[in-house]
Amino acid sequence: MTAELMRGAPVAAALTERAAARAAALEERGVRPTLAIVRVGERADDLSYERGALKRCERVGVDVRRVTLPADCGQGDLLAALGDVAAEASVHGILLFRPLPAGLDETSACAAIPPEKDVDCAGDASLLGVLAGRPRGFAPCTAEAAIQVLDHYGVELEGARACVVGRSLVIGRPVAALLTARNATVTLCHTRTRDLAAECRRADVLVVAAGRPGTVGADAVRAGQAVVDVGINWDEAASRLVGDVDADAVAPIVDKITPVPGGVGAVTTAVLATHVVESAERSVRAR
Known part of the structure; x- marks a missing residue:
C-alpha cells in the first residue's frame, strides 16, 4: 500500500478562496x-x-x-x-x-x-514573536505552509508526537514552535542527531527540512506516520527535483506524505497572500 499524497494544490486553492473572500470584504471598506x-x-x-x-x-x-x-x-x-x-x-x-x-x-x-508588515518573518522581532508564541508579525510562509498541509489532510496535532529534522531559523525552529503552539510534543533534530532514524520513528508527525537529499529513508519511518518533506534539491543523476526524504523508499511504509515537487512549496504563496490580507485587516481594526 502506498501513502496518501498530501498535494499542495488543493490546500493552496482552499487558502486562496478564503483569503479572496476576506480581501473582498476589505475592499468594500475602501x-x-x-x-x-x-x-x-x-x-x-x-x-x-x-x-x-x-x-x-x-x-x-x-x-x-x-x-x-x-x-x-x-x-x-x-x-x-x-x-x-x-x-x-x-x-x-x-x-x-x-x-x-x-x-x-x-x-x-x-x-x-x-514586524506588523513582515509577512515572511524576515526580522528578529518577528521570529522572536513566533518562538515565544506572541507574534506581532507572521510566521515564515514555508513553515506555516507545512502546518496548513497537515490541517487540510486531517492530521491530528493535538497531543501528537512530532519530530522536526532541521534547525534553521527559516523553517526548522519556526515549524517546531508552531507545532508546540498546537499542543504537539516536539523533538527538534538535525543531521548530527545521534540515531536520527530512531528519533524519527517515534514520531506521529515527521517534518523534514534538513536541506540534504536522502536524510530520511525507510529505516527512519513506520506505519501510520504523516511525513512533510520541505526539502527542494536537484538530483543531477536523475535530472529531477527531490526532497530531503527518499520518497520511493518511504511512501510504501507511511500513511501520508507530501510529494516533491507539488507539496509544501505549492502552498507558500497562498500563505503569503493570506498574511497580507490579515495585515490589512489588522490595520483596519487599529484605526
Missing part, C-alpha cells in the same frame, strides 16, 4: 490589501517565486508593488527603499528576497521591516 516585493538583482529563483506570488496575489485580490534594485546597489539605497514602503500606510506587507548579494548587510535590512 481598503485594498497591498504587498511590496523588494528584490535586489535578478536571481532566477527570486524571479520564479516572484512570478508565482504575483499570480497568487492577483487571484486573492492583493495588489503588488515591485521595488527592484540592481545587484550592486549600496546598503543605503536598500535601506531607503525599505524605509519608503515601511512608511506607506497603503502597504500592508513587505517581502524582501533573500539571500542578498554579497556586500549587503541582511540583518539590518530585515530589521528595517516593521
